[in-house]
Amino acid sequence: RDEWGFDGAVISDWGGSNDRVESIKAGGDLEMPSCKYGVDEIVKAVKEGKLEESAVDKCVERVLTLIERTTKGESTGKFDVEAHHALALKCAEESVVLLENNGVLPLKEGVKVAIIGDYVDSPRYQGAGSSIVNPTKLDKINDIVKDYSLNIVGMEKGFNRYGKKNDGLKNKAVKLAEKADVAILFMGLDEVTEAEGLDREHIGFPENQISLFRAVRVVCPNVVIVLSCGSAVEIEWAKDADALVYGCLGGQAGARAQLDIITGKVNPSGKLTETFPVKYETCPTAAYFPGEKLTAEYREGLYIGYRYYDTVGVKVSYPFGYGLSYTKFEYSNLKVDDKGVTLTVKNVGEVAGKEAVQLYIGKENGEIFRPKKELKGFKKVALNPGEEKEVYIPFDDKSFRYFNVKTNKFEIEEGTYQIYIGASVEDIRLTGELFVKGTGAPNPYKKEDLPSYYTGKITHVSDEEFEKLIGRPIPQSEYAFYKKNRMVIDENSTVSDLRYAPGWTGRLFSSLMRFAVWFMKAIGNRTMANTLVMGVIHQPVRGLAKFSGMGRNKLDGLLTMFNGHFFKGVGLFFKSEEDSEKEAKKQNKEQLEAEKKAEAENKEIK
Incomplete structure (x- = not known):
């Protein structure tokens, strides 16, 4: 707060707070979601003298200030939708990156254009998961293309955005492309492949879209690819296109921004904010990620993205900061x-x-x-x-x-x-x-201790060198089994870890959730599979308690059952919140009476 001069509120990510009392001491103001057992622990810590009440007061004050700041000006309930959309368009236009262009762009007047892609009538314009917002307006290529002086010979879907092969869609698109001077393929990654709370399993591009491009490339003299995705992909295959436009996730006006660039209404000026590697194996983290069990090790240190590729001289598809224009610039x-x-x-x-x-x-x-x-x-x-x-x-x-x-x-x-x-x-x-x-x-540091870091060649850092970098032993990455495939479960153990629980309830729950993920993928419901993975499988037990509004006794009951004491755990779990609150009130009353008695004795002594 001091270094940044920050006087605002610090809010946890959803389920990201590990210890509510310690987070208040560190200046964490608001826990999300609200957690009953976290609140109970704050009260308990204050009464036991483990947490200063003034620290809680500061958090309350910052949250109230946040409310005041964010509710000012809400009384009118009006804002200019068109002005906001115009700003969204300007932002998108400035962000589109032109990666390749052999002169086909901007499109010449009168050329016959075929428009192809699953993203034509359903744009990929924002992230997935809790990052989704409701746009005030949403531009779609098929709706707004009439606003441009283009000779459109037709539109076809061409492919299934979720990767399923469909020769019927592909053949219709190829047939349309035969009639055109230029085919514009609106391609990208779907909302399931790139989702909040999950890591991508690879950086490859959907094979059904690559196959469509190659088929269209054979029959159409000019092919323009417009990419809508939120991160780097393996893209060498697309360098055979006559133009490659990276629209990224352009927001509610992204589709119009793409057409403005393609038609030359706007000269592209966006630059890449991340490197596009040739293949995943050349990434600095490829040897270390993902962590297989308990830890993820950031052995790459500072050498991430362009800081690695540029230092070591690794060939990339498109470097950081890259972007073409319809004009040229000289520096002097x-x-x-x-x-x-x-x-x-x-x-x-x-x-x-x-x-x-x-x-x-x-x-x-x-x-x-x-x-x-x-x-x-x-x-x-x-x-x-x-x-x-x-x-x-x-x-x-x-x-x-x-x-x-x-x-x-x-x-x-x-x-x-x-x-x-x-x-x-x-x-x-x-x-x-x-x-x-x-x-x-x-x-x-000593140079002789860290040869990989002084050269930037960090793809195979030894355990010994990594320990010298971090200044301590590498944390244990293996599960702490006390016997074969059995470990003590605590509140930070994930549902995935419960497969190794001593109690059958934990193992059963973990098995059912992992089966549900497999089943959803098998029937093609990848969205629900993703939700289960990020919302349940990778969720610590404390997260389950927070999301469901459990008190401490219910969380302790779950942990007791998962650790093999079923009946004791059931008793704890079903111990009513009312009984817990009565017990707490009784303790509070006794404490108040003790304080009053002590105060009276002090007065008598004085």
Whole structure:
């Protein structure tokens, strides 16, 4: 709070609070969802002197302040829907990334266009799970394409978005593409493949869509692919397209933004915010992820994304910061001082456009290990044909710092830093240098102990080297079985872990849930399968108690049953909340009487 100057409320993720009393001490204001046994423990901790009442008061105050701030101005109940949608459109237009273009885009007037894809009438425009919001308006390609001067020869679905092979849909699309000069394929990842609360099992692209593209490529002279997905995919197959547009998840106006880019109404200026690797095996985490049992080990350290690929020189499909335009830009006149960088950018093309100028900083042969270069600033500049502008990107308190684990704060290593100005992390146009005075902090590491981290080659870090990096033994990754396939179950054990419970109730519950996931996948209901995995299978027992509004006695009852004491657990579970509350009230009354008695004795002594 002090470092960021943050005076707002800190709210837990759904079921993310492990210990409510400790979270209040740390400044956690609101637990989601509201948990009865968590509330009971706060009251108990205050009465036992383990939690200051003033700490609870501060949390209450910040929550009340949040309510006041977020309810101001609600009395009118009105807002301009069209103005909001216009802003959503502007955001989407600035975000679309042009990955490939052999000159087919923007589309020429009069060309015959075939529009193909399952996302034409049902766009993929936002995430899945609890990130879903209700749009005030939603643009769809099939609804809005009439607003553009395009010679549309027809529209076909072409494929099933969930990956099921359908030759009928494919054949209709290919037949339509034969009539067109340009086929636009609206493709992407479905809402089930990319969902909140679940990790993707691979970064491949649906085979039925790749197959459709290849078939259309044979019969149509020009093929444009528009991708709607929220993360990187293996995309080498699509480089055979005449143009490749990454629409990402563009929000409620995303479809119109895509058509604006395709038709040239808007010149693309988006840049990739993540690297597209050639294949998953080249990712820095491929050898370590996912964790198979109790732990996930982040052995890659700082070398994630472009910080790894660029440092080690791994070939990628599209680098971080990459994005094409319908015009070209020249960079010149770099000047570097201790406040920032200044340079000139000129539009040397024939149409107006915007360029996102990127500032990267690195330090060769430093005593502290770090990536070859890191993004430290950027600025988007709009230029008419032939126009040039001076661009200034300032340094800030984060430009040269690193976190020192010995001093437990951010420090600056003294020395000469390399300054890179580029159109992407790979496309560096200008370079400079700057000497920066350091803070004189001790080096937290020894080079000889961490050879992988000083070279960036972190795909096979040994246990010994990783322990030297984290400064402690690697946490146990194996289950703590006290006998074959049996372990003590606690409130942080997941439903998946219950397969190893001493009690038959735990094993039965885990088996039923895992069977339900298998069954839902088998009948094609992947959405429900996902919900069960993220909402039940990977849920700790304390999460089940929170979601169902259980008190502490019910949670303890479950744990007792799962650990093999069925009848005792049942007794605890069905012990009424009323009895628990009566017992608590009795204890409170006794405590109040004791306090009054002590107060009276003190008065008598005085």
